[in-house]
Amino acid sequence: MSRTVYLDNNATTMIAPEVVAAMQPYLTDFYGNPSSMHSFGGGVRRQVDQARASVAALFNATPEEIIFTAGGSEGDNQAILGTLELLPSNKRHFITTRVEHPAVREVGHYLRDQRGYRLTELPVDSDGALDLEQLERSIAEDTGLISVMWANNETGVIFPIEKIAAIAKARGVLFHTDAVQVAGKLPIDLKKIPVDLLSMSGHKIHAPKGIGALYVREGTKINPLIHGGHQENGKRAGTENVPGIIGLGRAAELALDGMSEESGRVRALRDRLEKGLLASCTDSRVNGRNRLHNTLNVSFEFIEGESILLMLDEYGICASSGSACASGSLEPSYVLRALGIPFTAVHGSIRFSLSRYTTDEDIDAVLERMPGIVDRLREISPFVQKEA
Amino acid sequence: MWDYTDKVMDHFRHPRNVGFIKDADGVGEVGSMACGDALRLMFKLDEQGRIEDVKFQTFGCGSAIASASALTEMLRGKTLEEAEKLTNQDIAEFLGGLPEQKMHCSVLGREALEAAIENYRNGTIGQVQLEGRVVCICFGVTEEKIERAIRENGLSTVDQVTNYTKAGGGCGGCKDEIAQILERINGHLAVKESQPEVSKPKRKLTNIQKIQLIQETIDREIRPELKKDGGDVELVDVDGDKVILSLRGSCVECRVAQFTLKTLVEPKLKSFVSEDLVVVEAK
Ligand code: FES
Numbered sequence: 001m002s003r004t005v006y007l008d009n010n011a012t013t014m015i016a017p018e019v020v021a022a023m024q025p026y027l028t029d030f031y032g033n034p035s036s037m038h039s040f041g042g043g044v045r046r047q048v049d050q051a052r053a054s055v056a057a058l059f060n061a062t063p064e065e066i067i068f069t070a071g072g073s074e075g076d077n078q079a080i081l082g083t084l085e086l087l088p089s090n091k092r093h094f095i096t097t098r099v100e101h102p103a104v105r106e107v108g109h110y111l112r113d114q115r116g117y118r119l120t121e122l123p124v125d126s127d128g129a130l131d132l133e134q135l136e137r138s139i140a141e142d143t144g145l146i147s148v149m150w151a152n153n154e155t156g157v158i159f160p161i162e163k164i165a166a167i168a169k170a171r172g173v174l175f176h177t178d179a180v181q182v183a184g185k186l187p188i189d190l191k192k193i194p195v196d197l198l199s200m201s202g203h204k205i206h207a208p209k210g211i212g213a214l215y216v217r218e219g220t221k222i223n224p225l226i227h228g229g230h231q232e233n234g235k236r237a238g239t240e241n242v243p244g245i246i247g248l249g250r251a252a253e254l255a256l257d258g259m260s261e262e263s264g265r266v267r268a269l270r271d272r273l274e275k276g277l278l279a280s281c282t283d284s285r286v287n288g289r290n291r292l293h294n295t296l297n298v299s300f301e302f303i304e305g306e307s308i309l310l311m312l313d314e315y316g317i318c319a320s321s322g323s324a325c326a327s328g329s330l331e332p333s334y335v336l337r338a339l340g341i342p343f344t345a346v347h348g349s350i351r352f353s354l355s356r357y358t359t360d361e362d363i364d365a366v367l368e369r370m371p372g373i374v375d376r377l378r379e380i381s382p383f384v385q386k387e388a
Numbered sequence: 389m390w391d392y393t394d395k396v397m398d399h400f401r402h403p404r405n406v407g408f409i410k411d412a413d414g415v416g417e418v419g420s421m422a423c424g425d426a427l428r429l430m431f432k433l434d435e436q437g438r439i440e441d442v443k444f445q446t447f448g449c450g451s452a453i454a455s456a457s458a459l460t461e462m463l464r465g466k467t468l469e470e471a472e473k474l475t476n477q478d479i480a481e482f483l484g485g486l487p488e489q490k491m492h493c494s495v496l497g498r499e500a501l502e503a504a505i506e507n508y509r510n511g512t513i514g515q516v517q518l519e520g521r522v523v524c525i526c527f528g529v530t531e532e533k534i535e536r537a538i539r540e541n542g543l544s545t546v547d548q549v550t551n552y553t554k555a556g557g558g559c560g561g562c563k564d565e566i567a568q569i570l571e572r573i574n575g576h577l578a579v580k581e582s583q584p585e586v587s588k589p590k591r592k593l594t595n596i597q598k599i600q601l602i603q604e605t606i607d608r609e610i611r612p613e614l615k616k617d618g619g620d621v622e623l624v625d626v627d628g629d630k631v632i633l634s635l636r637g638s639c640v641e642c643r644v645a646q647f648t649l650k651t652l653v654e655p656k657l658k659s660f661v662s663e664d665l666v667v668v669e670a671k
Pocket of ligand 1: 523524525526527555556557558559560561562563650
């Protein structure tokens with residue numbers, strides 16, 4: 001197989017070499033427990049605090065507002081469950097959207113189906129955008145929490161979090177955002193945006209899997225998801241994942257460093273890929289508007305996504321698909337369906353997601369291979385009318 | 389990623405007998421683009437009545453392409469009587485096995501073959517007509533097809549039926565009925581996906597309140613959605629927990645109208661009005 005062309009960064013990213021280097025001593029020499037009284041543990045504690053400050057800096061937050069978690073899903077779960085149960089008993093309405101990551105969506109369904117909460121899942125239009133007036137109208141007396149992702153993992157569509165947070169604040173409703181896809185990619189200033197809770201994940205920003213963070217605005221009441229010791233200010237028990245935390249801290253510093261240059265470079269690569277694919281493959285369309293600079297979701301009509309992925313894989317190209325067949329369920333992507341994209345196009349959708357390690361050669365490789373793959377599969381497809 | 393056998397990958401990479409036979413003796417078409425897989429199978433017989441040429445076109449995943457390719461290889465040289473005996477298991481075995489969740493691809497192959505033979509013998513249009521009662525509305529799967537998949541493949545769980553026929557893979561509303569069919573055929577209790585019994589706090593609504601709430605939900609939550617695709621919906625009647633609706637505009641012709649009712653309209657009404665509601669289309 002040829003060199004790996006990795007364009008599946010919304011799924012997970014490569015661990016940055018600098019991150020590996022920063023973590024290394026904490027896997028070997030500095031194994032002390034940060035909760036210990038001796039200085040061997042105390043030294044580790046200081047480094048953990050340093051990492052906390054680095055993560056806080058990503059959001060212009062204070063270190064006290066950061067809880068280390070095991071990742072995005074844990075952060076989402078704690079943000080929603082941990083705050084709702086502390087609200088007055090008449091606040092049993094939860095508002096979210098139809099395109100959330102399962103870590104929010106399934107919590108909503110759990111609250112509705114097993115805990116008797118009222119759930120509103122807001123629709124999106126064909127560009128993937130929310131109707132803010134509808135959002136505002138859906139807020140009622142009993143609304144306790146609104147959770148809207150900052151950017152969608154499948155399409156990259158960015159939601160106007162500033163406006164949504166302001167609406168929630170004006171109505172006295174708590175607001176959480178799943179920022180897994182934007183943390184470290186877009187500048188976020190929580191001093192200016194009244195978000196109450198924000199979750200992020202390490203492995204989407206070149207830190208390892210199994211570490212993440214939840215921002216909880218000072219003064220927001222939240223219960224732990226994991227009870228036990230007093231770690232994380234009593235908000236998450238369990239001995240700290242020190243190497244992970246050190247890695248996340250370093251990854252946050254790297255992300256903050258030169259964020260705007262990086263995003264400009266990645267956007268240019270993404271745009272070149274987009275233009276090239278649309279030009280060389282007929283009957284293809286881009287899904288979603290106003291997208292994150294690293295994401296491109298394209299549908300190729302008349303052919304099926306898993307087949308495309310398997311063929312790309314032969315050339316060492318990694319991407320992903322909203323096709324049902326690739327996921328093991330029989331339903332194609334609920335996110336793309338929520339945009340009203342016809343089934344036919346959803347089945348043939350491919351997501352390319354780039355990172356700071358994506359190169360010109362990577363884009364060339366896709367542009368070189370994709371038209372042939374599309375042609376080959378369309379040769380086989382009964383839906384392509386060929387001249388006899 | 390799926391664990392496909394080398395043979396599946398070989399047939400996926402180098403599908404045999406792709407193409408179109410202009411003057412085919414039999415043509416069978418099954419599936420649809422909306423469902424995510426479709427197959428067109430064509431054959432031509434020689435003087436002895438053996439399959440001399442066979443070609444296929446398919447829209448589908450790796451295992452759908454491989455299954456169709458395998459089928460054509462198996463068919464060449466067979467009489468129709470011999471061909472008829474091929475089962476979906478034979479196709480899967482030829483490929484060294486398919487992932488359980490992909491067994492429906494082999495079923496699709498067998499169905500296309502049957503449709504093509506039908507087309508040759510009776511001049512039917514060569515598309516599988518839904519016969520018998522439709523159990524799974526989302527994927528248009530009939531009772532007959534489910535029964536057959538259970539018998540021929542010795543299925544014993546609802547999940548298996550879903551893997552082989554797709555029935556139950558959409559909204560899940562037909563799972564109870566699939567369990568009953570399993571029970572009837574296997575003669576004992578089927579293993580159903582365990583669903584936690586939860587009692588939801590129920591709102592007590594008078595009839596008038598219920599109808600009002602249904603109408604409100606339709607106006608606010610459902611109609612705007614349908615309008616986007618040029619469709620509309622009208623409340624015809626409410627009979628106990630049965631909500632009788634009539635689809636309008638482009639929704640009427642939409643092949644996935646039932647899907648819309650079950651995956652958009654019903655869940656909305658359930659979540660905003662009452663868990664007990666079922667939506668049916670006015671005839
Ligand atoms: S899955 Fe069978 S009716 Fe929806």
